[in-house]
Amino acid sequence: MQNFEYIAPESAIAAAQALSPKAGLTAVLAGGTDLLSLMKERVETPTRVVSLRNIAALRGVSKQGGGLRIGAMATVQDLLDSKAAAGYASLLQAARGITAPQVRAMGTVAGDLLQRPRCWYYRNGYGLLAMHDGKALVPSGENRYHAILGNKGPAYFVSASSLAPALISLGAQVTVAGPEGERSMAVADLFQIPSSASERENTLEPNEIVTEITVPSASGWKTGTYEVRQRQLLDWPLVTASVALRMRGNRVSDARVVLGHVAPIPWRSSEAETALNGQAANESSGEAAGKAAVAAATPLSQNEAKVQLATIAVKRAVAMAG
Amino acid sequence: MSSKNPTDGPARGPDQEPRQGFSRRTFIEGVGIGAGAVGAIGTAQPARADTHEPVGPDPVAITLNINGKSHELKVEPRVTLIDALRNRLDLTGAKKVCDRATCGACTVMVDGDPVYSCTMLAIEAQGRRIETIEGISTEDSMHPVQAQFVEHDAQQCGFCTPGLVMAGKAIVDSNPQPTMADVESGLSGNICRCGTYVGVRKAVYDAARA
Numbered sequence: 296m297q298n299f300e301y302i303a304p305e306s307a308i309a310a311a312q313a314l315s316p317k318a319g320l321t322a323v324l325a326g327g328t329d330l331l332s333l334m335k336e337r338v339e340t341p342t343r344v345v346s347l348r349n350i351a352a353l354r355g356v357s358k359q360g361g362g363l364r365i366g367a368m369a370t371v372q373d374l375l376d377s378k379a380a381a382g383y384a385s386l387l388q389a390a391r392g393i394t395a396p397q398v399r400a401m402g403t404v405a406g407d408l409l410q411r412p413r414c415w416y417y418r419n420g421y422g423l424l425a426m427h428d429g430k431a432l433v434p435s436g437e438n439r440y441h442a443i444l445g446n447k448g449p450a451y452f453v454s455a456s457s458l459a460p461a462l463i464s465l466g467a468q469v470t471v472a473g474p475e476g477e478r479s480m481a482v483a484d485l486f487q488i489p490s491s492a493s494e495r496e497n498t499l500e501p502n503e504i505v506t507e508i509t510v511p512s513a514s515g516w517k518t519g520t521y522e523v524r525q526r527q528l529l530d531w532p533l534v535t536a537s538v539a540l541r542m543r544g545n546r547v548s549d550a551r552v553v554l555g556h557v558a559p560i561p562w563r564s565s566e567a568e569t570a571l572n573g574q575a576a577n578e579s580s581g582e583a584a585g586k587a588a589v590a591a592a593t594p595l596s597q598n599e600a601k602v603q604l605a606t607i608a609v610k611r612a613v614a615m616a617g
Numbered sequence: 618m619s620s621k622n623p624t625d626g627p628a629r630g631p632d633q634e635p636r637q638g639f640s641r642r643t644f645i646e647g648v649g650i651g652a653g654a655v656g657a658i659g660t661a662q663p664a665r666a667d668t669h670e671p672v673g674p675d676p677v678a679i680t681l682n683i684n685g686k687s688h689e690l691k692v693e694p695r696v697t698l699i700d701a702l703r704n705r706l707d708l709t710g711a712k713k714v715c716d717r718a719t720c721g722a723c724t725v726m727v728d729g730d731p732v733y734s735c736t737m738l739a740i741e742a743q744g745r746r747i748e749t750i751e752g753i754s755t756e757d758s759m760h761p762v763q764a765q766f767v768e769h770d771a772q773q774c775g776f777c778t779p780g781l782v783m784a785g786k787a788i789v790d791s792n793p794q795p796t797m798a799d800v801e802s803g804l805s806g807n808i809c810r811c812g813t814y815v816g817v818r819k820a821v822y823d824a825a826r827a
Contacts, residue, residue: 298674301694331736332717395806400730528805
């Protein structure tokens with residue numbers, strides 16, 4: 296990898312101040328499981344790496360108010376080991392899908408949200424939009440793992456995050472620090488579909504870092520995550536669905552359905568939510584929600600199968616929640 | 618900072634590996650120039666890695682605690698733990714195979730957790746307890762996981778074996794009675810292309826109970 300200078304400040308603000316406001320010049324190092332591979336491939340070529348390892352305030356998973364606080368340097372294993380996270384079934388199910396103990400021990404929850412897409416065109420240097428000689432490569436290329444929703448162009452990759460669908464369905468917030476201070480937003484607002492080559496799939500400024508993720512109490516919600524996988528171990532899912540259902544009696548009064556790995560962002564499906572609201576949470580409402588989730592899907596030349604996988608993922612996530 | 622940053626030139630020191638592929642020629646070049654670079658590293662300004670000021674890209678003095686012993690060395694910030702272990706400290710047990718946090722051959726323990734040493738910077742491993750395959754046995758006695766690997770004939774070419782032994786040790790360290798499913802999940806970060814998984818799983822299962 297290209298050489299760089301290294302700094303490991305002791306506060307989030309100092310870390311943000313050590314970052315360049317210009318994209319691509321500097322990089323944030325947390326667990327490193329994604330960044331180092333990108334640097335070895337020279338997809339990322341920062342001249343300075345800012346490590347978060349010395350910032351004590353970013354560590355730990357704990358109860359906060361009635362909810363959960365996940366520090367930006369908390370690893371996936373920290374989340375799985377935390378008693379404070381016990382009530383968040385869908386989040387823990389998603390975290391267990393990250394199987395390799397080495398990745399769990401090194402990779403952070405915030406890093407799972409901010410890992411770059413797995414699109415093989417992107418990883419091979421064609422950029423997020425996979426362009427070559429002014430032509431988009433994905434629509435007529437190898438697109439079996441690409442997007443079936445939100446894929447009107449110019450972006451066709453899928454969001455790689457395993458945990459974002461669960462966190463969004465649980466109404467989680469994320470706090471980010473920049474050189475002048477902090478701001479908070481819904482986890483859903485961390486993501487965007489890039490509309491040009493100068494945009495990324497997340498909304499962070501180049502000199503902002505995530506400091507913590509907070510999740511409201513899941514009390515009163517039934518939650519579940521289901522991943523459709525090609526391999527059960529050591530791989531990203533083909534499709535994920537996370538649901539959170541608030542029940543009134545035996546009817547769903549408030550449904551949240553978020554799919555992963557189907558679109559350039561974690562894909563909240565209001566169609567699936569409408570299909571569930573007012574219904575009992577069972578196989579038939581789950582199936583109806585699954586069909587509603589993909590009603591507007593526009594599969595590419597090789598990924599028609601993902602439409603059916605998404606239907607199944609939603610149905611089974613409803614079953615896991617119920 | 619960019620003015621200090623070396624661009625990719627033809628010279629390759631021990632920290633700068635061929636970008637793609639690996640040939641006998643690039644290997645020999647690397648060895649020859651690497652030997653020359655050792656002297657140059659000796660003249661580099663020492664710098665402390667944990668600081669409010671940036672260090673590098675020139676070599677930085679770091680201290681690593683490996684198998685209970687303290688090692689002082691100078692590395693560029695980009696040097697990974699596996700390269701520091703293998704190329705600087707002659708601890709060649711951990712293997713560099715995929716170099717992309719996927720295959721597990723480079724697995725070592727850091728603060729008791731199994732990690733991919735190809736994907737941790739050496740500079741970031743400072744102040745942490747590093748344990749490699751060299752540190753888990755003595756001349757006279759194997760670690761129980763190693764003994765059970767022999768018992769179950771759990772290797773063929775052997776390239777993945779050090780990583781699988783360390784991943785297996787991580788399982789038995791944390792769980793004295795792992796189920797076969799626990800073993801399978803605990804080994805899921807390691808790949809064996811010879812397909813010795815059945816023997817490896819039995820070895821780890823039995824080592825926990827040995």
